[in-house]
Structures are given as C-alpha cells and as structure tokens.
Amino acid sequence: MNSQYPEEPAIIVDPRRNVFKVARRNFVDPEILQLEQKRVFERNWIYLGHGSELAKPGDFVTRNVAGRSILFTREASGKPVALLNTCPHRGMQVCRERKGNAKSFQCFYHGWIFGLDGKLRSQPGEDSYDPDFKSRETSHMIPVPRFEGYRDFYFVCFDAEVQPLVDYLAGARDFLDVICDQSEEGMAIVKGTHEYSVRANWKLLTENSIDGYHASTTHASYFDILMQSNGGAAFRSGAGRGYDLGNGHAVIQGQAPWGRPVADWIPAWGEEGKKEIDEIYATLVRKHGEERAFRIAKMGRNLFIYPNLIINDIMAIVVRTYYPLAPDYMNVTSWALAPKSESEWSRKYRLNNFLEFLGPGGFATPDDAEALEHCQRGFSNYKDVPYSDISKGMNKDQPSSNDELQMRAFWTQWNKQMFSPPAGSNAIKAA
Amino acid sequence: MEQADVLASGGEQCDQGSLRERKMSEVTRSQVEDFLFEEADLLDSWRLPEWLTLFTEDAEYHVPCMDLPADASPDDSLFYIADDRFRLGERVKRLMKRTAHVEYPHSRTRHLFSNTRVKTREDSDLDVSCVFATYRTKDGVTDVYVGSSKYRMRQVDGALKIRSKRCLLDGDALRPSGRISIIL
Numbered sequence: 001m002n003s004q005y006p007e008e009p010a011i012i013v014d015p016r017r018n019v020f021k022v023a024r025r026n027f028v029d030p031e032i033l034q035l036e037q038k039r040v041f042e043r044n045w046i047y048l049g050h051g052s053e054l055a056k057p058g059d060f061v062t063r064n065v066a067g068r069s070i071l072f073t074r075e076a077s078g079k080p081v082a083l084l085n086t087c088p089h090r091g092m093q094v095c096r097e098r099k100g101n102a103k104s105f106q107c108f109y110h111g112w113i114f115g116l117d118g119k120l121r122s123q124p125g126e127d128s129y130d131p132d133f134k135s136r137e138t139s140h141m142i143p144v145p146r147f148e149g150y151r152d153f154y155f156v157c158f159d160a161e162v163q164p165l166v167d168y169l170a171g172a173r174d175f176l177d178v179i180c181d182q183s184e185e186g187m188a189i190v191k192g193t194h195e196y197s198v199r200a201n202w203k204l205l206t207e208n209s210i211d212g213y214h215a216s217t218t219h220a221s222y223f224d225i226l227m228q229s230n231g232g233a234a235f236r237s238g239a240g241r242g243y244d245l246g247n248g249h250a251v252i253q254g255q256a257p258w259g260r261p262v263a264d265w266i267p268a269w270g271e272e273g274k275k276e277i278d279e280i281y282a283t284l285v286r287k288h289g290e291e292r293a294f295r296i297a298k299m300g301r302n303l304f305i306y307p308n309l310i311i312n313d314i315m316a317i318v319v320r321t322y323y324p325l326a327p328d329y330m331n332v333t334s335w336a337l338a339p340k341s342e343s344e345w346s347r348k349y350r351l352n353n354f355l356e357f358l359g360p361g362g363f364a365t366p367d368d369a370e371a372l373e374h375c376q377r378g379f380s381n382y383k384d385v386p387y388s389d390i391s392k393g394m395n396k397d398q399p400s401s402n403d404e405l406q407m408r409a410f411w412t413q414w415n416k417q418m419f420s421p422p423a424g425s426n427a428i429k430a431a
Numbered sequence: 432m433e434q435a436d437v438l439a440s441g442g443e444q445c446d447q448g449s450l451r452e453r454k455m456s457e458v459t460r461s462q463v464e465d466f467l468f469e470e471a472d473l474l475d476s477w478r479l480p481e482w483l484t485l486f487t488e489d490a491e492y493h494v495p496c497m498d499l500p501a502d503a504s505p506d507d508s509l510f511y512i513a514d515d516r517f518r519l520g521e522r523v524k525r526l527m528k529r530t531a532h533v534e535y536p537h538s539r540t541r542h543l544f545s546n547t548r549v550k551t552r553e554d555s556d557l558d559v560s561c562v563f564a565t566y567r568t569k570d571g572v573t574d575v576y577v578g579s580s581k582y583r584m585r586q587v588d589g590a591l592k593i594r595s596k597r598c599l600l601d602g603d604a605l606r607p608s609g610r611i612s613i614i615l
Contacts, residue, residue, distance in 0.1 A: 190507070191507070192495065194509065195497070195603070195604035196604065197606040197607050198609050221525045225524075229517070329607070331606065348507075351505060361510075361612075365610075366611075366612040367531070369533065373570075
C-alpha cells in the first residue's frame with residue numbers, strides 16, 4: 001500500500017446523497033497507525049493532566065503521553081512544567097515513580113541531579129567535565145516542545161509550530177468553560193484512577209464516547225438499574241443536539257434521565273439533597289443568568305477534544321484519554337473531575353453515580369468495550385466489507401445527539417490531517 | 432461434612448443449635464476455607480443469586496483503584512467497584528441477563544483462593560484475608576486477576592455471612608484485561 005495515496009479512499013463523502021463512509025482499513029492497518037503517530041499524535045495538542053493533580057510545588061506525576069515518557073511537575077514558583085523524562089547524559093528515565101513530591105530529581109544511574117525546572121544542578125565527578133558544561137542547553141532535561149494550559153487542563157504538543165491551545169480548542173473552549181463554571185472555586189481531579197485497556201482501535205473509543213445512538217440497546221441493562229435506583233422516577237430525556245466544534249472537536253449536549261450533583265436533583269437523593277442542589281443552582285443563576293445556569297446544571301454533554309480527549313459531563317464528570325499501542329489495542333486512563341469544594345454528601349453521590357455507569361467495573365463501560373472489541377473482530381472482513389456507515393442525521397439541518405454528526409466531525413479532520421498534510425512542519429512529503 | 436455447619440449453603444445438614452452458641456473465635460481456618468471454596472464454586476458455576484445469599488443485608492463489595500491505599504473510602508476516592516447490598520443485588524441481576532453483553536454468553540471463570548488467615552475481632556465478627564488468582568476466559572482470550580481479599584464475616588443464624596469483601600488488585604493497571612465484568 002502507498003500510504004500517501006491509498007487504493008481506496010479512507011472516507012467517502014457525498015453530501016448530495018447523504019453518504020458518509022469510513023474505511024475499516026483505518027482501524028486495522030499498521031501503516032495507518034504509523035502515519036497517525038506522525039500526523040495526528042505529534043501535530044496536535046495532546047492532554048497531559050490537570051493542574052489539581054499538582055497541588056503544591058514539587059508535586060509530580062509521570063505519564064506516557066502519545067508514546068512519550070513525560071514528567072509533569074510544579075516548580076518552586078508554582079509554575080507547572082512538562083519535561084521529557086529522559087536523562088541528557090545516557091537516556092534513562094530520570095523519575096521512575098508514578099507520582100509523589102520532590103525537591104529535585106536524581107537519575108540513579110550515574111547520580112545526576114536536576115531541579116524541578118529540569119536544570120542540571122550537579123553530577124558526580126564535575127571536575128572531569130568542561131567548566132561551562134552546566135551552561136550548555138544539552139546538559140539539562142528538555143521541556144516538551146510546547147506546553148500550555150486552559151482553565152487548569154494542561155496539554156503538550158510535539159510540534160513547535162502548532163497554533164496556541166486556545167485557538168486550537170475552537171468551539172470546544174465554550175463547552176470546557178461550561179464544565180469549569182460548575183464551581184467558582186475551580187475543579188479538581190478526585191483521588192483514584194481508572195487505568196485499563198481495550199482490545200480495539202483507539203478511534204472506536206472516540207466514536208463510542210460521543211455516540212448517543214448506541215445507549216438504548218448497548219446499555220439496556222444499565223437503564224433497567226437506573227429506573228430501580230431512581231425509585232421508579234420518570235424517565236426524563238430532552239432532545240439533545242450534536243455539534244461540530246471545529247478542528248475535529250465535537251459534542252453532544254442534552255438532558256438525560258440521571259441526576260447531576262451540579263445541579264439536577266432526582267428523588268433518590270432525598271429532601272436534604274434537594275435543598276443543597278437547589279442552593280447550588282440558585283448560585284449558578286445569580287452568577288451566570290438563568291439560560292447559562294440551565295445549560296451548566298441541567299444539561300449534560302459528551303465533549304470530544306481532538307484527537308484523544310473525552311470530557312463527559314454526565315451523571316458525573318469523566319476525563320478520559322487513550323492512546324494506541326497497536327491497531328487493535330489501546331491504553332485508556334480515566335479520572336473523575338469534581339468541584340473543589342463540594343460537600344461530602346455531594347462527592348459521595350457523584351462517585352456513586354460515576355461507578356454505576358462508568359469504568360471497568362461499572363454497568364455500562366464493559367459493554368462498550370465488548371462492542372468495540374467485536375467491531376475490531378468484525379473488521380477482519382474489511383477487504384470484502386470495506387466501509388462503515390456514519391451518515392445518520394445527514395438529512396437534517398440540526399442533527400440530534402442520537403445522530404452521527406459528531407463522528408463525521410472527527411473523521412473529516414482526521415482524514416484531512418492524514419492525507420492532505422500542510423507543507424513544512426514535521427509533515428511527511430508524499431513519496 | 433464436619434465443617435459444613437458454617438457453610439451458608441450447607442445449613443440444612445448441620446446442627447444449627449450448637450453452632451449458634453459457638454463463638455466466632457472458635458471458627459477454625461479450615462471452616463473458613465470451606466466457606467471460601469464454596470463461594471468460589473458458586474461464582475465459577477454462575478449460581479450468582481445463590482452466591483448473593485452469602486452476604487448480610489448490610490453487606491459491601493469493594494474493588495478500589497490500584498493507585499489507592501488499601502483502606503481508601505469510596506466516599507471520597509474513585510473505585511472500580513463500590514457496591515452496597517442493593518447495588519450488589521443489581522449487579523447479580525444484570526449479570527444473569529442476556530443484555531449484560533460483556534458476560535453473555537457467560538465467560539468461564541476459575542477462582543483460586545489461598546493463603547487464608549483468620550483473625551477474631553472484639554465485636555465477635557471475623558477478619559479473613561486471603562489471596563486470589565481468578566482466570567476469565569471468553570472468545571479465545573484468557574485474562575488473570577491477581578490480588579488479595581479482605582473479608583469481614585459474621586455469624587447469622589448459625590451460618591457464616593460476608594459483611595464486607597474488599598478485593599485489592601495487584602499490578603498498576605487493569606491491563607490487558609481491561610474490565611472487571613465478573614465478580615472477583
């Protein structure tokens with residue numbers, strides 16, 4: 001296969017006939033994955049972590065981000081930094097712990113010591129080095145080429161020429177604001193991380209995370225339980241909408257049958273809970289006005305930030321990122337996000353909500369994984385059944401959250417980046 | 432069947448009266464092991480509604496995330512599983528349905544429980560710890576879950592019951608299994 005000009009198009013789009021098809025080869029071909037690493041994961045802003053994970057100077061986490069080993073820490077001044085976690089001397093990972101607090105980082109191999117800013121402080125046998133050794137750029141740990149944050153969500157990019165993060169976020173910025181505006185004190189990641197894998201292509205999880213269409217059949221058993229635990233509450237569901245947010249980002253937004261700690265009460269939470277949630281809502285109305293408060297509190301949203309970040313603000317808030325290790329295998333990491341100063345009661349219900357639906361032990365996520373893995377198995381027929389269909393809702397002016405506009409937004413950007421890369425930057429020239 | 436008297440499922444075969452007078456401190460490790468082996472068998476034969484009867488009405492079943500301390504609370508930390516008795520019941524109901532797609536058709540499992548230790552408590556309950564290796568096979572893939580379990584057991588009407596079960600998974604991520612769709 002010539003990666004630049006595949007024999008069959010990666011997507012087929014015909015708006016006049018409402019056709020949008022995605023080649024299943026995109027999910028199985030190792031050459032596609034190699035190209036994705038260069039043209040998707042090394043060219044876009046990739047989520048690294050949340051500022052709340054580094055509560056004080058010296059706090060650090062180490063993380064694998066788009067195939068790179070990254071040390072995310074906070075300098076003494078309070079400034080967050082993202083360093084390539086490799087010793088300038090001989091390459092070892094300088095920090096081998098997953099998280100903690102440090103005054104400096106020492107590479108144990110030969111004992112080089114680095115400050116929180118990654119600058120070399122000392123190395124054994126300094127008299128055997130040139131006097132100006134420590135003033136050379138190559139003697140220090142190297143920061144990632146680009147590192148920026150928006151409202152405490154920190155991203156890295158391995159392409160120094162990338163546009164600023166706020167511009168990159170395009171229409172997703174407003175939805176990120178809506179999520180962060182749930183709390184005046186700010187939002188924080190809750191202790192405890194869901195770290196798992198799915199034996200499927202990473203783009204299947206992109207699709208699934210913003211797919212309103214699959215819920216009623218894939219998650220039938222969850223909705224049975226929801227009706228039970230809501231005390232037979234009426235099944236509430238408003239007509240949701242899907243939006244293309246630009247740059248490959250997309251969202252579905254609408255009302256849903258579950259309760260939301262900010263701030264949509266359900267009878268199962270009792271009168272005491274109602275009082276608290278009414279107060280939260282009243283505060284939001286005072287600060288943001290009725291219309292925006294309704295959107296913040298009563299509507300939920302599945303927000304996709306291209307290429308591999310999901311923030312689903314539903315019965316709880318999940319921040320989920322994922323990265324492929326093979327065409328048919330991805331690592332997934334998920335966190336719960338919550339208002340920093342919410343009450344113990346609210347935190348408890350939020351986490352309870354989260355677990356019931358989300359995560360490897362929940363009543364929904366394992367069925368999603370089952371669907372994704374069996375799509376992957378079905379793709380073994382890709383040579384004879386080459387395309388998937390994501391045309392649902394193309395015949396409407398305003399597609400609903402049960403349509404597939406969101407996936408089309410993703411695939412359109414993906415196709416553009418993969419097969420019509422701009423000149424320059426680190427794009428590969430066509431053979 | 433000497434030790435059957437402490438098995439919930441073997442209740443009809445034993446002299447309930449004498450056991451009721453017996454203190455938890457007199458329950459032996461092999462009696463507890465028989466109880467655990469019975470639990471493993473019920474899980475492996477997918478007799479989940481029967482398995483649920485091993486639990487007290489106020490029971491809890493917890494699987495914390497692997498980056499949390501062993502005594503973490505699900506009230507302020509994200510777990511993989513934090514079921515009260517109601518949700519544990521819903522979990523069992525769900526797993527017995529065809530619409531629990533991940534476990535339909537059922538996977539085949541084998542729960543191995545070992546290294547059992549029994550510690551009595553002042554409140555007459557029993558602290559039991561053991562290690563586990565649980566195999567799950569489905570669609571040509573076998574995953575293994577390894578860790579330790581902490582039980583609190585209580586005697587109810589002459590039979591041992593589980594007041595709480597907390598499974599602490601080894602490793603630093605749920606990979607490559609990716610799910611805890613079965614009961615550990």
